Amino acid sequence: MRFSVYQVSRRGGRSNNEDRVGYSYTPDSLLLGLADGMGGHPRGDVAAQLALQTISGMFQREAQPMLDDVRAFMRRAILAAHEQIHRYAREQRLDDFPRTTVVLCVLQKGLAQWAHVGDSRLYLLREGALLTRTLDHSHAEQRMLQNAAGGARGGAQHGHAPNRNVLYTCLGSPQAPFIEIGVPQSLRPGDVLLLCSDGLWSQVDESAIVRLLSERALSDAVPELVERALRHRTSESDNVTALAVEWEADAERDSTQGVSTENLAPGVFASTFQAGLRDVAVDELDDAAIERSIAEINEAIRRAATKK
Numbered sequence: 001m002r003f004s005v006y007q008v009s010r011r012g013g014r015s016n017n018e019d020r021v022g023y024s025y026t027p028d029s030l031l032l033g034l035a036d037g038m039g040g041h042p043r044g045d046v047a048a049q050l051a052l053q054t055i056s057g058m059f060q061r062e063a064q065p066m067l068d069d070v071r072a073f074m075r076r077a078i079l080a081a082h083e084q085i086h087r088y089a090r091e092q093r094l095d096d097f098p099r100t101t102v103v104l105c106v107l108q109k110g111l112a113q114w115a116h117v118g119d120s121r122l123y124l125l126r127e128g129a130l131l132t133r134t135l136d137h138s139h140a141e142q143r144m145l146q147n148a149a150g151g152a153r154g155g156a157q158h159g160h161a162p163n164r165n166v167l168y169t170c171l172g173s174p175q176a177p178f179i180e181i182g183v184p185q186s187l188r189p190g191d192v193l194l195l196c197s198d199g200l201w202s203q204v205d206e207s208a209i210v211r212l213l214s215e216r217a218l219s220d221a222v223p224e225l226v227e228r229a230l231r232h233r234t235s236e237s238d239n240v241t242a243l244a245v246e247w248e249a250d251a252e253r254d255s256t257q258g259v260s261t262e263n264l265a266p267g268v269f270a271s272t273f274q275a276g277l278r279d280v281a282v283d284e285l286d287d288a289a290i291e292r293s294i295a296e297i298n299e300a301i302r303r304a305a306t307k308k
Contacts, residue, residue, distance in 0.1 A: 001030060001107070001261045004249035006218040007272070008226045009241040012199055018044035018100075019197050019241035020052045022273030024059050027264040028066040029108040031059045033273070034243055036120050036197040038099040038170060043088075047098035047172050050088060051081040055104065056273045065266060070106045071181055074115040078102060078171070078179050085172040099172035103134065103195050107247070112193060115181045118170045121201050123194040124185060128214040130206065132185070136198075137169045137178060189248040192218075196225075199238035203229040218244045 011017040018037030023030065035051045037044020055077040059067075067073045081102065089097045101118025114122050119136035135141055169178040192213050201209070204225055212221040222244050229240040249258060 001025070001028065002248050002259070003030065003107070004218055004246040004258045005244070006222045007241075007243040008222050010226055010230060010239065012230065012239045016045060017239045017241075018048055019199070019239045020045075020048040020273075021195070021241050021243050022052060022056065022271065023243065023245075024056050024063075024269065024271035024273060025259070025261060026063045026065040026269055027261045027266065029059075029063045029106065030245075031056065031063070032105040032107075032193070032195055032243055032245060033102070034120050034195040034197060034241060035100045035102045035171075036118070036199075036239075036241070038101065038118075038167075038172075041096050041099045041172070042094050043098040044100060046088060047085050047100035048102075050084045050098075051078075051100050051102050051171055052273050054081040054084045055102075056271055060269050060271070063269075066108045067106065070108065070111075070113045070184075071115075074104055074106065074113070074181060075179055078104070078115060078117060078177065082171045082177055089172070097172045097174065099170045101167070101170055101197075105193060105195065107187065107193075107245070110187050112185045112187055112191075112247075113182065115179055117177045117179055118167050119198050121194075121196055121198075122182075123192075123196075123209065123213075125192040125194070125210055125213055126188060127190070128210070130210050131191075132182075133206075134180070134182065137167055137180070139166045139168060142168070187247045191247045192244060193247070194242060194244045196242040197239065199240040200225060200229045200242050202238070203232045203240075213244060218246055 005023060007021050009017060009019050009021050021034045023032045025031065033052050033055055035048035037048040058077045058080060062073060085098055101120040103114065103116040103120040103122050105112055105114040105122055112124065116122065116134050117137065119138050121134050123133045124131045171177050194213060209225060212225055222242050226240045226242055
């Protein structure tokens with residue numbers, strides 16, 4: 001594999017940065033991850049940290065040197081992260097669960113595959129255009145999609161849109177998370193993937209995101225996007241985090257940190273995911289708990305289908 005990568009995380013108007021971001025790779029597989037700890041609940045930074053520590057730890061164990069089933073891995077890893085957050089809350093005897101969003105992407109065999117919970121986003125760009133992006137698990141996005149469908153039928157309903165920050169699923173909530181897994185996408189040289197928190201996409205127009213990532217090297221584009229988001233900073237403004245990758249980047253054009261795994265020895269694993277917080281440890285994963293979470297999700301899907 002050959003790719004260029006750049007990541008930035010900046011504190012907005014909050015007292016601390018509850019976003020976490022990073023990437024890990026073996027000779028044949030690359031994992032990208034971003035988590036945004038949610039305000040209004042205790043220890044969002046811990047929730048985000050636990051989520052990415054758990055997921056990257058599982059990636060290190062299972063990518064030997066690549067994952068056998070990427071979709072199954074992402075589902076299991078996200079559910080394991082959810083269980084780790086619950087375990088932390090029980091051990092600390094918290095009155096409420098820490099919560100976080102998460103978005104993951106795995107690149108291997110020339111394919112990009114991703115999954116997300118919440119409103120941290122993934123964008124995929126090709127030849128200066130937006131190919132696709134994840135849809136937020138928020139009431140605002142749901143209302144927008146419903147209105148668009150109503151418009152297509154000739155009768156869009158109007159009304160006050162819910163607050164964009166209200167999510168209907170996340171990691172750490174009492175209910176098992178709804179995990180949305182995207183359609184695998186074959187990659188072409190020059191394709192760009194962006195993972196970002198809502199602190200970025202809520203403040204910068206989508207057209208500006210696409211233009212900057214298409215026209216500039218990642219080392220210029222990513223910091224500029226983050227700075228644009230921070231220019232709207234207030235005492236309550238959100239943290240801003242972004243991670244971008246250009247697939248098989250042209251080394252002569254791009255000044256960004258380039259990575260080639262062609263000469264990596266078997267078993268080599270590299271990671272930029274942050275080390276754990278002082279009072280946070282990732283325990284051995286409880287497979288039975290993960291299976292219970294999967295059963296909860298399947299049962300919820302069955303009940304929803306029965307109501308239709």
